[in-house]
Amino acid sequence: MNRRVLIAIAVLALAGALAFAARPHETTADERVDQITTELRCPVCQGLSVKDSTSETARQMRDLVAQRVREAKTNAEIEAEFRAAYGDWIFLSPPLASWTGLVWLVPVAALAAGLALVTGRLRSGGVPQPSAPTTTEVAALRERVAREEAAEG
Amino acid sequence: MLARVVRIAVVVVILGLVVTLALAFRRDPHDIRTGTVNKPAPAFTLGRLDGSGQASLADYSGKVVVVNFFASWCLPCIQENPALVRVYERYRSSDVVMLGINFQESRENGLAYVQRMGISWTSVADDDGRVALSYGVFGPPETFFIGPDGIIAGRHIGPIDEETLVTAIEKLRGQAATR
Numbered sequence: 001m002n003r004r005v006l007i008a009i010a011v012l013a014l015a016g017a018l019a020f021a022a023r024p025h026e027t028t029a030d031e032r033v034d035q036i037t038t039e040l041r042c043p044v045c046q047g048l049s050v051k052d053s054t055s056e057t058a059r060q061m062r063d064l065v066a067q068r069v070r071e072a073k074t075n076a077e078i079e080a081e082f083r084a085a086y087g088d089w090i091f092l093s094p095p096l097a098s099w100t101g102l103v104w105l106v107p108v109a110a111l112a113a114g115l116a117l118v119t120g121r122l123r124s125g126g127v128p129q130p131s132a133p134t135t136t137e138v139a140a141l142r143e144r145v146a147r148e149e150a151a152e153g
Numbered sequence: 154m155l156a157r158v159v160r161i162a163v164v165v166v167i168l169g170l171v172v173t174l175a176l177a178f179r180r181d182p183h184d185i186r187t188g189t190v191n192k193p194a195p196a197f198t199l200g201r202l203d204g205s206g207q208a209s210l211a212d213y214s215g216k217v218v219v220v221n222f223f224a225s226w227c228l229p230c231i232q233e234n235p236a237l238v239r240v241y242e243r244y245r246s247s248d249v250v251m252l253g254i255n256f257q258e259s260r261e262n263g264l265a266y267v268q269r270m271g272i273s274w275t276s277v278a279d280d281d282g283r284v285a286l287s288y289g290v291f292g293p294p295e296t297f298f299i300g301p302d303g304i305i306a307g308r309h310i311g312p313i314d315e316e317t318l319v320t321a322i323e324k325l326r327g328q329a330a331t332r
Contacts, residue, residue, distance in 0.1 A: 043290075043292070056257050057257070057282065060257075060281060060282035064286060082286075084188065084192070085189055085195075085288060085289035086188045106166065106170075113162050113166070
């Protein structure tokens with residue numbers, strides 16, 4: 001009996017600890033700066049985020065983001081400020097809603113068109129069979145064969 | 154019927170790709186039309202490199218303003234400087250203003266460069282880089298053409314030549330004259 005109670009207490013304690021650890025918590029200013037700068041592209045680097053770059057430009061961008069966070073600007077407002085200056089290019093993952101969505105759409109559309117073409121061909125019976133010769137064509141062929149046989153003697 | 158529609162769709166897609174490629178190859182890679190182009194020029198007030206007070210973009214309202222981001226450590230800036238000097242001399246008594254913004258360096262180095270290179274137009278220091286970021290600058294040299302209406306009409310990335318400068322300035326002066 002005591003053993004069962006101890007196990008139940010242990011399970012409850014574990015569940016409580018897990019729930020405490022997983023509780024929603026307020027994002028700190030530093031965490032917000034990290035979140036935003038992870039998404040921003042360093043303009044003078046090759047595929048590096050502002051967070052990961054050691055360049056002077058990235059440092060200035062991090063300082064600007066930190067200042068905007070201190071000014072209680074939302075993430076969307078801060079991102080909009082960079083978008084206004086650099087366009088969608090400044091994001092390492094540009095939003096899909098812009099014209100860049102075509103990059104994803106065109107291959108899918110081409111694949112769908114190819115599948116539709118193949119399906120259409122298969123349904124119509126594959127390679128088209130030659131139609132039967134008309135009586136005029138048969139007569140002309142017979143005449144030609146007779147002529148060639150006569151010429152061969 | 155379906156096959157015909159698909160064939161037409163394929164032709165349309167291929168034509169679209171060809172047109173897109175043709176347009177992309179025709180574009181001048183120095184003329185980047187993203188971000189701030191065709192939008193109001195971000196306002197700024199910065200300290201002059203020579204220490205003689207401050208300069209604001211608002212001081213030049215109603216004029217054609219050529220804003221050039223430069224640095225002494227930037228070799229293409231040295232390369233483009235003679236063209237900037239010639240164009241400045243050509244327009245110095247007109248309604249065209251040139252403004253240099255020193256990029257990511259100390260004021261001492263920026264001032265020494267300006268004096269060494271014969272730059273007599275106003276040069277200011279962007280100490281914390283905020284103005285460069287607000288203009289969407291990648292790195293020097295970059296040149297922005299701001300119309301009398303305060304809108305950024307064009308942007309040139311990399312060293313600029315005299316012809317490009319004069320063409321862009323004259324276009325803006327022509328627009329101002331017809332307003």
